[in-house]
Amino acid sequence: MSFGEPEGYDENARPRPLGMRAGARTAAVAVCLVLGLGLIGGAVTGSWLVGDSAAAGEKDSFTAAEALWHSVPVDQLFPPTVQGRGAGPGGADRTWTRIAVAPDSGCEDAFDPLLKKALAPVGCRRLLRATYTDATQSHVTTVGLLFTKADATGMAALDTRFTKERLGDRADLMPRTYPAKGTAAADFGSGQRASWAISVLTDAPVVVYAVSGWADGRAVDEPQSATAAMQSGATTPVAQAGLGHEAQGLADRVERGLRKAVGSPATEGTGKTS
Template sequence: MKARRSTSGLPRADEATPGRSNPLGASTGRRSRVRAWPGANSRTRAAAKERAEMVALQQGIRFRRIFVTLVGAVVAVSALVVLLGTIGLLNETRSRPLTPAEQNTYKQEEIARRWQAWPATGVFPEEVKYLGLDRAQQYARRVGIAPETACGKAVDASVAGLLDSHGCVTMLRATYVDQTSTFVITVGVAVLKDEESRVSASEQLGQDDRVGVLPVAFPGTVTERFGTEQRQRTGWVGAGPYIVFSTAGYADGRTRAAVPPEEILHSELWPAAKSIGNQIAYFLADPPKVPPCTQGNVC
């Protein structure tokens, strides 16, 4: 079919010759297209991903090495501290010979707790040896043990204030009779807080034989007539943290005032009473056997 022509004899605009370019450079009758940038191929993407993974892996390895190093250092330091502590503990607790100062401390502590650690019958034995006439050995018999009491309630007022000011803890008392049941002797153990306090109190106590421990009588026994007025003489002796008082009188109830000064009726009484008090003081303060090592007999 032939193309239509205009009346002027020229072709119509919509009938332009195929392939002929318009002034903008686009082919006549076709839509213009924008050429896209070529995309990255799969090999490039894979290589980039692999490099990123490798970088992340290497960074993780570095972090792990740092972490492991820190943990190792902490564990090593902790182990060293535990080791040093164990060595120190073993050095402190291992058995070793006692030093002279430790031996002395052991003795003092052992003596100081005897009044509590021992039974009352241990502090005041049932029988106590003493020297009678012509230095004959005889035995005093314990009649009874009084209840533990405050120091101030078991001694004369002038002595009570002194004991209290030096930290007297308590007073233990028991009453004995001599082998013939003629003499009655009350022994009192004043417990001071330590040996230094006892020494200080002893320096101020004096030797007034009219004051000291108060007698303890037990009704229904030969001692029932022994009271404050019946005391013929009193005395004391220091031993460790203890002051051991003793006072003596006659079982028949005679008072001190009833005995004329020129009559020495108690020439046997007081040596016996003093000997009994000294024996009890010796029992309490007798130095214990000290183990040679901190953990017994084996160092």
């Protein structure tokens, strides 16, 4: 005994074999499954490609920054005049004028022993420094760019250590000044250091720092980090003179210029740092 294929009805109430409908549904499901897997696979592949592209871009920028010390003009890294809109106490504007540029050098005698030890893990490729004075020539500030030999992992490790151990706030880890004869910074020595700021970059092999003091050569008994001197309600002579703002403001703007240089082609011409 055999049975005929069971029938169903379509939208017009016409009989049709159920097997045909099941087969059509099965085929449709299979098509959707294939299309779905294709879309998912494409999305995953796309995300991998985007991720690889982003990682490659970051690596290229990091690598490009290594050579800035000799491929970018000194006037671009340390402009003759730096505008600090809102950089002073209470949001006051600041203007800094460059009065001296140090020859690019190594780091043999560039830092006090403890700071030199703290920076040792990333090495020293080159050190660039310049000294500025404010518009009234009352304050002087040395800003430095330490180009290291470290990779991104090494810079991230140093940044983590500086952050966790608050090394940037320790007075025994202050950067050294760059005094220049015949300028307002002629008497700007180690004893005249009043405030400082240190920034370890993780997207470039560079440590940016600045150290400020009075231009009249007065000694400072209790220097104060820029972070502490800029705190609301700080009443120390260093804080009231705005020397924390001088160090932090100038360091920030030199850092911005450095980041801009990473994204722009090197400029040929005179006045290079090499």
